[in-house]
Amino acid sequence: MATNRVRVWDRFVRVFHWSLVASFATAYFVTEHIGWVHKGAGYLALALIAARCVWGFIAPGPHARFDSFVPTPARLWRYLRLLLQGREPRHLGHNPAGAVMILYLLAAVAVIGVTGHLMTTDAFWGNDLVETLHVTTVDITVIAVIVHVGANLYESIRHRDNMFKAMVTGEKNVPASDGAEAERAWP
Numbered sequence: 644m645a646t647n648r649v650r651v652w653d654r655f656v657r658v659f660h661w662s663l664v665a666s667f668a669t670a671y672f673v674t675e676h677i678g679w680v681h682k683g684a685g686y687l688a689l690a691l692i693a694a695r696c697v698w699g700f701i702a703p704g705p706h707a708r709f710d711s712f713v714p715t716p717a718r719l720w721r722y723l724r725l726l727l728q729g730r731e732p733r734h735l736g737h738n739p740a741g742a743v744m745i746l747y748l749l750a751a752v753a754v755i756g757v758t759g760h761l762m763t764t765d766a767f768w769g770n771d772l773v774e775t776l777h778v779t780t781v782d783i784t785v786i787a788v789i790v791h792v793g794a795n796l797y798e799s800i801r802h803r804d805n806m807f808k809a810m811v812t813g814e815k816n817v818p819a820s821d822g823a824e825a826e827r828a829w830p
């Protein structure tokens with residue numbers, strides 16, 4: 644089937660995403676000694692989240708903006724129902740289920756970064772609650788990331804379009820015959 648390439652992810656989102664993957668992985672794997680590498684990578688992840696939150700309000704293109712992808716509960720349930728029936732529509736930007744995962748990942752990395760910082764302060768140094776929150780949120784987030792990658796794999800097979808490549812090039816495939824219509828139909 645002939646397809647058109649449509650630009651979806653702007654450069655900011657792509658650089659943000661892969662920098663977040665690199666900084667999160669570095670902080671996760673460098674824990675033998677909690678030194679400048681662990682803390683530096685963690686603060687970088689935190690700074691990236693802050694920048695992404697600002698971009699969610701000011702991005703010029705439609706797909707990076709929160710108001711384009713944060714779903715209402717009704718929209719989310721409808722999508723999940725259709726997903727279970729194997730009839731879910733394709734979304735060019737984040738689908739409603741993906742959007743919820745993304746909100747979780749943004750919030751979770753923020754919690755991990757802030758609790759990590761708190762552990763280095765006099766007020767919270769040695770505080771069990773903060774430490775448990777840091778480590779438990781990391782564990783839950785690693786599981787979430789596995790689900791996140793799996794869901795992208797499913798979506799790539801289901802819609803015969805490589806989501807991972809799209810996060811590198813910024814472009815997705817739209818059937819050429821009804822490209823304009825498909826774009827309108829895919830919120």
Ligand code: HEM
Nearest residue numbers: 656664667736737738741745748749788792795806807810
């Ligand atoms: C190697 C591992 C990973 C791969 C292959 C991957 C892949 C992707 C892909 C393909 C998308 C686009 C989804 C769509 O089309 O709707 C995406 C979005 C996203 N991913 Fe990942 N991801 C990975 C790891 C992570 C990690 C570790 C985090 C955070 C801890 C993360 C956070 C996000 C966020 C926040 C978005 C939304 C991007 C935005 O709108 O700015 N990802 N990921």
Ligand code: HEM
Nearest residue numbers: 667670671674677682685686688755756759760762778781
């Ligand atoms: C956002 C990315 C981060 C990830 C994925 C992460 C991950 C982890 C993990 C897995 C541990 C447990 C290590 C172990 O018990 O062997 C840990 C501990 C720790 N992290 Fe982070 N961290 C992050 C950010 C930060 C930041 C920004 C700071 C501080 C500036 C920080 C400070 C610490 C400290 C002090 C500990 C030791 C806690 C203890 O006493 O066991 N982390 N982190």
